[in-house]
Amino acid sequence: MSRLNACFNALKAENRAAFVTYIQAGDPNRDVSTAILKGLPGAGADIIELGMPFTDPAADGPAIDKAAQRALAAGASTKQTFEMVREFRAADDTTPIVLMGYFNPVYHYGIETFCKNAAEAGVDGLIIVDLPPEEDEELRLPAINAGIDVIRLATPTSDNHRLNTIVSGASGFIYYVAVAGVTGGKSATADDIGDAVARIKRHTNLPVAVGFGIRTPEQAAAIASRADAVVVGSAIVSLIEQGLEKQTSDANIIENVLNFTQTLAKGVLSGR
Amino acid sequence: MALNSYKTGPDEKGHFGVFGGRYVSETLMPLVLSVEEEYNKAIKDPSFLAELDDLNKHYIGRPSPLYYAERLTQHLGGAKIYFKREELNHTGAHKINHAIGQVLLAKRMGKTRVIAETGAGQHGVATATVAARFGLKCTVFMGAVDMERQKPNVFRMKLLGAEVKPVTSGSATLKDAMNDALRDWVTNVHDTFYIIGTVAGPHPYPMMVRDFQSIIGRETREQIMEREGRLPDTLIACIGGGSNAIGLFYPFLDEPDINLIAVEAAGHGVDTDKSAASIASGKPGVLHGNRTYLLQDPDGQIIEAHSISAGLDYPGIGPEHSWLHEQGRVKYVPATDAEALEAFQLCTQTEGIIPALESSHAIAEVMKIAPKLPKEHLIVLNLSGRGDKDIFTVANALGEEI
Structure with missing residues (x-):
């Protein structure tokens, strides 16, 4: 069984939602980013989304855009992202890792080689935000062959007809983008999210994760009672920027990120 | 091998050979599909074409x-x-040719706001112009570097009633302006039409802009x-x-x-x-x-x-x-x-x-x-x-x- 399926099954048995944390690989540099990555499961992350830096992240807000530019300035690359995953996997063989990013670096790497190398490193899923169902076949087939899930996104603009297109051929889970907008922007109400999750579940048996605009333990708790997984990204990533602005030590940045992650994880736990 | 015609593209998914397509976030897909649907109807609608002809002649010259x-x-x-x-x-400049066509489509789709990216400012000015002509709100994204080297156009856009948003991310030029325009569009899908300034972007834009420029x-x-x-x-x-x-x-x-x-x-x-x-x-x-x-x-x-x-x-x-x-x-x-x-x-x-x-x-x-x-x-x-x-x-x- 895939790590993602095992994770969702185990959490379902415990009747709790999964807590999914997002960080950008290599932000602010490889060492700090790797230390944070390794610390996330201990701080309560059930699944890790690892952002692949891209120069032009047009679906992301300022927090993640800046994180990408920081990582690239510090020498981040696709190869380095795989190395970080490999290093993480040496100590943790259960926490699923989903790579999230944009298509061009994947395409440029060579799609089949990318999927193969990702699987070898220990990657479980891919979310490529600029690859809608109309365009994702050339990634989906090599990914399936490599044993990697391609996770599709549903949004507030997805009507029932569109949801059918999205869920057919989806695997792993469905990522519900809770607001029309970029990452780190507005927040949707828990009730609207609950309605949307219920609607998606009428189309699929896959777990539904909810992200975009969730930044406090209270919000995380409210979503946890209505979805299978809660994703927090920009709020975590922003702590790195704040740490750098205050010129705190690397150890402090790592500690702040992991402490905040722990607070959010408690929020998710308290949701049900 | 020579083709019979070089004018058959794009295919129904917007591809010219392996190029083109619709590589946008899922939030934008329904809107991109509806732009295509509405464009295909518009270019078969005699009243749309008549209005376009009239504006081409009497407004653009x-x-x-x-x-x-x-x-x-x-x-x-x-x-x-x-x-x-x-x-x-x-x-x-030629930019007005596709700005007029796209604003007519925006109006037809009931959108009340248009956005655009601009480099030299010509497309921004063209968009601000047609927005003024049709009474639509207008925001133009322009790299901070470009705003500096194209000051006259920045002021023209402001005179025309457009909001010019400086873009400071990346190289602060045209590509970054396009990133920010896409970020705005995905946030305001309900009321906003993106008037793209060239034969690029997701299908149907490359085809649509080409048709208006032809x-x-x-x-x-x-x-x-x-x-x-x-x-x-x-x-x-x-x-x-x-x-x-x-x-x-x-x-x-x-x-x-x-x-x-x-x-x-x-x-x-x-x-x-x-x-x-x-x-x-x-x-x-x-x-x-x-x-x-x-x-x-x-x-x-x-x-x-x-x-x-x-x-x-x-x-x-x-x-x-x-x-x-x-x-x-x-x-x-x-x-x-x-x-x-x-x-x-x-x-x-x-x-x-x-x-x-x-x-x-x-x-x-x-x-x-x-x-x-x-x-x-x-x-x-x-x-x-x-x-x-x-x-x-x-x-x-x-x-x-x-």
Whole structure:
């Protein structure tokens, strides 16, 4: 069984939602980013989304855009992202890792080689935000062959007809983008999210994760009672920027990120 | 193998060969699909076409003249050179052709707000103009670097009632403005129409913008027949994203004897790291909704483009051009900043026409080939924009203070 399926099954048995944390690989540099990555499961992350830096992240807000530019300035690359995953996997063989990013670096790497190398490193899923169902076949087939899930996104603009297109051929889970907008922007109400999750579940048996605009333990708790997984990204990533602005030590940045992650994880736990 | 026609693209998914497509976030997909659906209806609707015709004639001032550039022809001593005078259009460039078409579509779709990205400011001005004409709210995204080098256009947009948002991310030029426009669009899908400024972006934009711009080539065809009694031998246009080039070329794609030359901005040279020549220096990739030739590093990260001309300062090119390049139908050649500056001055002094720095790249290619061609060889150059906006940049490059 895939790590993602095992994770969702185990959490379902415990009747709790999964807590999914997002960080950008290599932000602010490889060492700090790797230390944070390794610390996330201990701080309560059930699944890790690892952002692949891209120069032009047009679906992301300022927090993640800046994180990408920081990582690239510090020498981040696709190869380095795989190395970080490999290093993480040496100590943790259960926490699923989903790579999230944009298509061009994947395409440029060579799609089949990318999927193969990702699987070898220990990657479980891919979310490529600029690859809608109309365009994702050339990634989906090599990914399936490599044993990697391609996770599709549903949004507030997805009507029932569109949801059918999205869920057919989806695997792993469905990522519900809770607001029309970029990452780190507005927040949707828990009730609207609950309605949307219920609607998606009428189309699929896959777990539904909810992200975009969730930044406090209270919000995380409210979503946890209505979805299978809660994703927090920009709020975590922003702590790195704040740490750098205050010129705190690397150890402090790592500690702040992991402490905040722990607070959010408690929020998710308290949701049900 | 030669194709029967180069005018059959894109396919129903928006692909020109392997290029084009709809590489946008899921939130935008329903809107992108509805733009396509509504566009396909509009171009079959006689009332839409009648309104477009009327605006083309009475608002833009079409048809634009086909002008015999007599003194430039004599100076270069070879081929006979005509200018298609797109710089005489309302707002001073070809950009108004697709801005009018798109704003009519926005209105038809019930949108109340339009957004645009701009480099040189010509597309921003065109968008702000049509927004004022139709009473729509307008926000234009412009790189902070470009705002500095195109101050007159920034003020024009403000006068027209548009909000000009400075973009400071990345290289603070056209590609970053497009990122921010996409970010705005995804946040305001319910009321906003994105008026894209070139033949790029997700399907149907490359097709739609091409269709609106093709009026340039259709008029040229009629006008040259009237003037010379035959079709031209060579067509030349500058190319950033490629809207003026495809507009001129498209009606001639299936005339195999006509040479089509598109001139990319090579900045300091195609072998330097300061270039905007995507075909000469790029590789296929995916950015801003389409697959096309892009300037990128070995890890698939986008490289900042450089050109003296803000309108060509973009690391990509429209997907149909990538396809036409691989088919060998259009020849893509570079011209450097220095060559464009020289052409800018020559055109100004021989013809009394101040060309845009963008169009000056095309003139630079004419300067290279015309002297070697016989006098009966007919060249049509797309004079895509006027250069008044560029006088500060040119003065700076020539070391003059104004």
